[in-house]
Amino acid sequence: MAPLDIPEVVIDRLPVYYRLLSRIRAEGETVVSSHELGEALGVTPAQIRKDLSYFGRFGKQGRGYSVDRLHEELRLILGLHRSWNLVLVGMGRLGQAIASYRGFDAEGMQIVAAFDADSTIVGTNVGRIVVRDSAQLERDLKDLTVDIGVVAVPAEHAQEVIERLVKAGIKAILNYAPVAIQAPPGVEIRQVDPVLQLQSMTYHLTRNARART
Amino acid sequence: MAPLDIPEVVIDRLPVYYRLLSRIRAEGETVVSSHELGEALGVTPAQIRKDLSYFGRFGKQGRGYSVDRLHEELRLILGLHRSWNLVLVGMGRLGQAIASYRGFDAEGMQIVAAFDADSTIVGTNVGRIVVRDSAQLERDLKDLTVDIGVVAVPAEHAQEVIERLVKAGIKAILNYAPVAIQAPPGVEIRQVDPVLQLQSMTYHLTRNARART
DNA sequence: AAATGTGAAAATATTCACAGCA
DNA sequence: TGCTGTGAATATTTTCACATTT
Structure with a gap:
């Protein structure tokens, strides 16, 4: 190897x-x-x-x-010869957009469960998935085979949610919350963070504008 | 400086x-x-x-x-002491999610116009914005002050759309389309690409699983 | 003739370690 | 004493350049 x-x-x-x-x-x-x-x-x-x-x-x-x-x-x-199971936590606007995004399935990434803490969202359907109660996260994860956690909760809850996922044995997290996460070694974390990308571009735009002046 | x-x-x-x-x-x-x-x-x-x-x-x-x-x-x-104007191209599922995402405004990033090529979407409202016809992109951009282009069109159209934005004078692009873009020097491009991030994590998950066996 | 695979060289990026200042 | 700012030392990453193979 x-x-x-x-x-x-x-x-x-x-x-x-x-x-x-x-x-x-x-x-x-x-x-x-x-x-x-x-x-x-x-x-x-x-x-x-x-x-x-x-x-x-x-x-x-x-x-x-x-x-x-x-x-x-x-x-x-x-490792793309097999499919990977994702669990999505946070089903607000962003989570719902992620749940209905087609680009994951096309690459063998399947969302097998979704959670939210808001009781007005819990129980509703998003695509083929029923939103579960975050309070039941640990319990439900026991009966699911999940490889990767996808986190779309508000920034202030991201660290806590990720710790719960890690405790439940999840070894890879894709985090959409705009916050830097502390993760134990052996857990892969990746950030999806358009605002950071925009802000590195405004640095250059600002500098170029200055240079021309 | x-x-x-x-x-x-x-x-x-x-x-x-x-x-x-x-x-x-x-x-x-x-x-x-x-x-x-x-x-x-x-x-x-x-x-x-x-x-x-x-x-x-x-x-x-x-x-x-x-x-x-x-x-x-x-x-x-x-350069965050001022606000930045974004133009969003592609108003399918993904574009609509971007348009209604609150995280941009909070950081002074304002979407000032949105375009799509689909005539059934053109003219509809997404949030406060009326979707314009992509055919009019160049013409409309003349009357708008736009700093950054945000691209959420299908992969096969991304290169072309970005070339049109660049020709119209836009110097920074945030690309959500899952495709590598060729851009001329002096144009900043950033990629938002959750699938690539997932796939680098599956590499590690695969290797760790192997190591334990 | 053309393009790989790869050691060696060059370029970048990170970390060290400490002088100097509050 | 405590922590910054920074040259020097390391470490990492990229590029070069060429022997090798089809």
Whole structure:
């Protein structure tokens, strides 16, 4: 198997490569070079070759990579050959939008349960899912097979909710709440945070405007 | 002003610091040390001091940082002392969710117009905004002051829409479409991409499960 | 002829460690 | 004493460049 010390930045790029390969495959191409991949992604070919070399030797010299082969290898490396069960906590506006987002299912990510603390929301249907009571989170999780927690509660409750999910044995959290989370080692946390992204862009916009003046 | 070669990673952390300072400020604290900030964010105090030192000397030796002062400095550095106008393109499920998301306004990010190509959506109201026809994008943008484009169209249209926004003079794009975008230099692009984040987590989940076996 | 895989070199980013100041 | 600001030291990441293979 792959060595244990693969840089995290490399891991984060694999899904990008995987997605591009999916598209190239759908377009019917059978072979692709690191140069073409780099071109499409705006990165250097060397980076792509180096990244892939952590996992194996998938290319053919003088030729490039088999699209099918590389796509399949990445699928296995990322664990996308199976589907993953998500539990969604927080069913306000944002949670409801996440629940009805199609992009997860398309990639084998299934929301198997949703929770909220608000009794006026509990019991309602969102898509095919009935919203459960957060008070029952721990109890219900015992009967569910959940791989990843998706958190869309208000910022002030995110830390607590995530601690409960972690205590229940969940090892990966996708957090939409606009707050930095403390998680124990061994628990993967990722942030979806458009406001932070906007604010790093306003830095540049401000600076460029200044430079022109 | 700040030197021109501040690492991008540093810029990306400033909004995180800013948000934390906002919270500490609301809690009534008046002074904070790099150690406390690092504690709350899970990073080293040295990193915080180094990051801030690119922009000035905001702290007091032996004491720490004035919460008010540092909050204000970051606000100015990031350009958050003024409000920013966003234009939203793509008003399907995702676009509608973005339009009704409260987290933008709270940080001075105002959606001033929204567009869609679907004639059954054009003309409808989403919140306070009337959805305009994408065909009129260029024409309408002439009469609007827009700083940032937010793109929530299907993946296959994202590149084209972004090119149109860039041609219309927009210098910053927040892209929700699950596709890697090619942008000319001088245009800031940020990606909101929960699927990529999930897929980097499944890599780790898969590997950990293997390791335990 | 063309493109991979990879050590070595270069560039970036983080952390250390301590002088200096409140 | 306590904590900042910062050069120097480490560590990490990216890029180069080329031997190797098809």
